[in-house]
């Protein structure tokens with residue numbers, strides 16, 4: 316039998332686990348990435364392929380991570396070590412646990428910088444700086460701010476401090492207590508924005524962009540983009556779902572809750588699209604990818620609409636909340652490794668790790684000002700870190716995790732841990748994690764390193 320509780324804490328109920336895991340999944344990726352790539356790569360056709368990817372890769376790997384965490388009830392490092400030992404496999408599998416935590420930490424080091432931007436944008440929108448909606452003004456604010464080393468560092472430090480403070484307070488008093496308000500609050504603000512987009516924006520054009528299926532845009536590349544996004548958005552391969560799984564109540568069905576999390580994540584990504592595009596199209600603005608979409612194009616659009624100052628501010632508050640619930644999940648597994656390995660207190664681990672992430676974040680902060688020149692492969696520090704984590708580490712670590720769960724851990728152990736409602740569900744998952752997911756992730760990984768294009 317797996318142990319009933321982790322020494323680091325436990326979710327009070329299925330519901331709070333759902334809030335935390337959905338909070339981890341819903342983040343900057345849902346708001347600027349998903350709507351854009353969906354529109355760009357074939358609307359409804361892309362959404363269908365993306366859903367398929369969530370089912371084929373996302374669902375099995377999410378369950379695998381949560382199951383490893385739940386069985387071990389420890390940090391990813393020790394959970395993997397315990398499971399490997401129990402299966403008579405090499406203790407080197409613990410390095411995969413390390414890799415999970417390191418990936419999460421690296422992602423947090425640039426995520427906190429972009430999240431810091433959203434804090435600055437809350438202040439600017441509330442002050443009415445974008446009220447005129449003039450492109451020149453918005454562009455100047457963006458350029459001046461992102462190029463200002465100390466301002467960006469200040470906001471990013473503020474965001475990171477809030478994140479680490481929450482982590483330092485622990486699973487129940489920090490993560491659970493704050494997400495109880497943050498998640499419903501975020502969803503409410505998003506719904507307000509969708510309502511605003513319906514009444515003041517060009518809702519029809521938005522719907523068309525997001526859903527009208529264009530099968531000609533559905534290239535091989537589009538399929539790979541969909542697959543890659545599926546595990547970034549679910550936060551797979553970065554320790555988050557594994558450590559959150561370690562805090563789940565023992566009886567809850569993991570396959571069932573993985574469905575709930577994946578559905579909620581996709582639903583929120585679609586809602587974000589329904590809030591964004593009608594607002595952009597109302598001002599005849601072209602959607603673009605990346606931070607430019609929300610930090611340049613969107614403020615112009617809000618500035619040109621009734622009550623734009625108010626709703627623009629609402630948008631950036633919503634964005635900061637979504638980023639916060641993801642950020643805390645990126646560092647929790649490293650904190651647990653430190654607590655177990657060096658027997659330090661949670662507060663100490665959170666403080667020192669906060670400093671380490673902060674030091675690393677300096678590289679990203681500088682990438683927009685003093686060090687925007689490319690370092691390697693035509694990319695600066697920030698772009699390099701984003702590329703290495705999203706395109707190399709997440710797929711590789713997820714691949715390793717699927718192989719570990721599917722081929723190393725013994726089947727009866729998994730059967731006991733998953734708590735699937737029926738045998739058929741278990742068999743389906745087992746086939747997916749052994750075959751489908753590794754093959755699909757292997758393909759994305761090869762394409763990410765340019766295997767097919769050279």
Ligand code: PHE
Pocket residue numbers: 339340341342343344345419422547548549550551553555641642644645
């Ligand atoms: N899922 C988050 C997003 O969409 C990002 C994330 C990555 C969260 C890795 C946790 C771990 O923004």
